[in-house]
Amino acid sequence: MRKLFIAANWKMNMYHQGAVELIRGIIERTRLLNSIDIMVAPPFTLLETIKSEIQNTHIQLGSQDVFFEESGAYTGEISPGMLLDVGCTHVIIGHSERRQYFHETDEIINKKALAALKNHLVPILCVGETWEERKQGKTFLILNRQILFDLQGIDNEKLSSIVIAYEPVWAIGTGKSATKEQIQEAHSYLREVIKEFASSPEIAYQLRILYGGSMNPKNAQEILSQKDVDGGLIGGASLNIDSFSSLVQIAENVQKMKE
Numbered sequence: 001m002r003k004l005f006i007a008a009n010w011k012m013n014m015y016h017q018g019a020v021e022l023i024r025g026i027i028e029r030t031r032l033l034n035s036i037d038i039m040v041a042p043p044f045t046l047l048e049t050i051k052s053e054i055q056n057t058h059i060q061l062g063s064q065d066v067f068f069e070e071s072g073a074y075t076g077e078i079s080p081g082m083l084l085d086v087g088c089t090h091v092i093i094g095h096s097e098r099r100q101y102f103h104e105t106d107e108i109i110n111k112k113a114l115a116a117l118k119n120h121l122v123p124i125l126c127v128g129e130t131w132e133e134r135k136q137g138k139t140f141l142i143l144n145r146q147i148l149f150d151l152q153g154i155d156n157e158k159l160s161s162i163v164i165a166y167e168p169v170w171a172i173g174t175g176k177s178a179t180k181e182q183i184q185e186a187h188s189y190l191r192e193v194i195k196e197f198a199s200s201p202e203i204a205y206q207l208r209i210l211y212g213g214s215m216n217p218k219n220a221q222e223i224l225s226q227k228d229v230d231g232g233l234i235g236g237a238s239l240n241i242d243s244f245s246s247l248v249q250i251a252e253n254v255q256k257m258k259e
């Protein structure tokens with residue numbers, strides 16, 4: 001049975017004081033909700049602060065990105081070991097904003113995923129099509145290409161610990177979520193691709209696939225109830241105590257229904 005996972009991506013938002021208020025509010029409102037996994041990915045500058053705030057809670061710490069080298073002359077970059085050192089357990093890799101604005105290719109994303117795993121960090125690998133690609137009927141083609149390229153060289157043993165996030169680019173930050181049918185169809189397709197890639201139905205069954213794209217307390221119940229949806233990667237709605245805590249509560253209820 002896969003445990004639902006709600007992951008917050010704060011993106012390039014939050015300063016110290018606001019971040020502390022936000023995380024304290026979330027801890028207060030979610031401390032009894034222990035049936036699901038929760039992760040928060042603040043900007044690098046807040047990792048240390050959030051780490052100390054979430055001590056003794058079941059909230060985990062994630063990073064929004066990582067570089068693939070271990071150390072050296074790479075000004076401005078952060079290594080997987082540094083993330084581990086600050087207390088991260090997860091790292092978001094291949095977010096569409098990184099692909100779009102920072103020209104990250106599948107080759108780079110694959111190197112990042114391998115480097116994260118080598119350092120015992122769980123990659124949350126983001127894949128998804130643009131609106132143009134969906135209109136042209138290329139959704140499956142794009143998902144297939146991204147997944148197979150990004151996961152190259154990752155052995156079966158490590159595969160089931162990876163988290164995949166299906167994030168249709170056109171639904172991110174737009175307030176326009178994909179429909180439950182579009183989401184279930186993409187998730188079930190991704191699970192099939194993993195099944196082939198891993199040549200093991202068991203690994204594909206264990207691996208969690210999150211949905212990301214304008215998820216909020218109004219649409220969460222419907223989305224999270226889909227058979228192949230194992231949680232959400234939440235952008236906008238993770239920046240507010242009420243909306244994020246409500247999402248966690250909804251996920252907790254759905255988890256109990258799915259059990």
Ligand code: PEP
Pocket residue numbers: 009167171172173174175212213214215233234235236237
């Ligand atoms: C995201 O950036 O991963 C995301 C899903 O953003 P939003 O929830 O704001 O659409």
